[in-house]
Amino acid sequence: MHIGQWSFPNPVFVAPMAGVTDRPYRQLCKKLGAGHAVSEMAASNPRLWNSVKTSRRLDHEGESHPIAVQIAGADPEMMAEAAVYNIEKGAAIIDINMGCPVKKVCNVASGSALLRDPDLIARILESVVNACTPYKVPVTLKTRTGWDAKTRNALLIARLAEQAGIAALTLHGRTRADLYSGKAEYDTIRQVKREIKIPVIANGDIDSPEKARYVLQYTGADAVMVGRAAQGRPWIFREIAHFLATGKHLAPPSYGELRECLLQHLHDHYRFYGEYTGVRSARKHIGWYLGSIPGTQALMARINATESTADQVRALEQWFDSHPSDKLLTPSMRPALAA
Numbered sequence: 001m002h003i004g005q006w007s008f009p010n011p012v013f014v015a016p017m018a019g020v021t022d023r024p025y026r027q028l029c030k031k032l033g034a035g036h037a038v039s040e041m042a043a044s045n046p047r048l049w050n051s052v053k054t055s056r057r058l059d060h061e062g063e064s065h066p067i068a069v070q071i072a073g074a075d076p077e078m079m080a081e082a083a084v085y086n087i088e089k090g091a092a093i094i095d096i097n098m099g100c101p102v103k104k105v106c107n108v109a110s111g112s113a114l115l116r117d118p119d120l121i122a123r124i125l126e127s128v129v130n131a132c133t134p135y136k137v138p139v140t141l142k143t144r145t146g147w148d149a150k151t152r153n154a155l156l157i158a159r160l161a162e163q164a165g166i167a168a169l170t171l172h173g174r175t176r177a178d179l180y181s182g183k184a185e186y187d188t189i190r191q192v193k194r195e196i197k198i199p200v201i202a203n204g205d206i207d208s209p210e211k212a213r214y215v216l217q218y219t220g221a222d223a224v225m226v227g228r229a230a231q232g233r234p235w236i237f238r239e240i241a242h243f244l245a246t247g248k249h250l251a252p253p254s255y256g257e258l259r260e261c262l263l264q265h266l267h268d269h270y271r272f273y274g275e276y277t278g279v280r281s282a283r284k285h286i287g288w289y290l291g292s293i294p295g296t297q298a299l300m301a302r303i304n305a306t307e308s309t310a311d312q313v314r315a316l317e318q319w320f321d322s323h324p325s326d327k328l329l330t331p332s333m334r335p336a337l338a339a
Contacts, residue, residue: 001035001199001223003093003168004138006066008223010035010241012212015170015203015227016070016095016142019281023059024268028261029230030064033238035223037068038142041097044073044082056272058089066092070142072100072111076123080131087135093167094132096124098143098157101176112176115147118156125164138167142203145188148177158192158200166198170225173204180228190219201225207236209243216244232288234261256325262289263313270309279309286316293329 001011014021014029014037021029026037042058060067069091071082083094098121100111114121129139141161146152154171161169171192173184184204193200202221206212207229215224230236235253242250253261265285270278286303290296302315 003036003066003140003199005136006093006138008035010244011216011223012237012240012244013170013201013223013225014038014230014237015225016040016097017227017231018100019284020231022056022269022272023061023063024265024272025234025285027063027268028265029234029237032234032261033241034226034234035237035241036066038093038095039067039069041070041072041100042082042086044071044075044078058086059272060090068093068095068140070095070097071128072097074114074120074124076120076127079124080127083128083131083137083139084135087132087137091137093138093140094128095140095142095170096128096166098141099170099172101144101179112144112147115144115153115157115176116151118153118160121157122160122164125161125166129165133165139165140168140170141166142170142172144172144174144176144178145185146175148175151175152188154188154192155195158196162196162198168199168201168222169196170201170203173202186215186219189215189221193220199223203227205229206240209240209249212240213244232285232291234265252329254325255320255323255327255329258289258329259316259320259325262286263316266309266313266316275309279307279312282309282312286312 001008012035014026014034016038018040021040029037067090069086071079071094073079073082086094097111098114132139143157145154152175158169171189173186173189189202199222201223202215202219203225206215206224206226212224226236239250266282269282273281283304287300291300299315299319303312306312
């Protein structure tokens with residue numbers, strides 16, 4: 001699997017998720033087997049670049065290469081400017097967001113709202129690719145199958161992307177109208193892969209090694225991208241990569257490994273966000289890790305009430321101390337696909 005001049009150790013990638021795939025999380029996923037990770041969506045509006053939120057999203061200190069930054073917007077010139085800005089801050093791959101379905105993004109004609117305007121899409125793609133070409137930085141595109149079931153136009157968008165010089169296309173098997181409901185469909189991804197020559201990355205409902213293998217075989221895609229199924233389960237990347245390579249399953253993590261993984265994640269998370277934001281933003285991650293394990297309701301209530309990172313860690317250490325470290329997690333303890 002190649003994107004431009006970059007090659008990857010396996011075809012199992014981390015999906016960009018706002019509020020989730022920050023630098024600590026991306027680094028953890030790569031450590032646990034992800035072949036590639038794309039940053040959270042960053043605004044293309046220069047007025048937002050110095051905001052706390054955007055500054056964090058563009059912080060790649062210590063991150064392994066290639067660093068991939070996703071940008072979002074609806075103005076071709078502004079998107080090109082954002083691409084160059086991020087290249088100068090270390091981005092080695094620029095990813096364009098045309099798939100985000102949330103209202104606040106679509107309401108400004110960005111994300112998947114662009115699927116209603118192929119002419120504008122073509123101008124954005126051409127502008128960003130032209131801006132990145134002198135830096136020899138490849139540009140990728142992440143999108144959906146269309147605005148709704150009656151207007152699926154993924155094949156048209158894929159052809160525009162290929163013509164513009166996009167290096168790889170990630171396609172989520174849902175329309176914007178679907179949001180994250182129902183089941184992802186892979187027929188459209190299969191059709192797109194058959195019709196274009198650039199690499200295609202399949203995304204949507206890939207939550208197990210078996211599902212990853214099925215999607216790759218059915219669609220012919222070059223890689224899969226895992227999003228919500230990795231929340232609270234970052235080891236899913238090594239599980240999928242191992243299964244694709246050998247046809248065999250890895251043993252699930254033990255409570256001891258879960259403890260080490262979670263506490264290291266929190267340590268990096270707190271250091272990245274600071275005390276006030278860190279303790280609050282960590283709650284969702286802890287809930288994803290532990291929420292499906294029986295008997296954690298009281299623990300989660302304590303976690304969500306504490307306002308100190310030290311108290312948060314202390315509560316977790318006390319809970320783990322009461323469980324055998326060599327006990328393995330079972331499939332029933334895996335987090336359900338997050339909404």
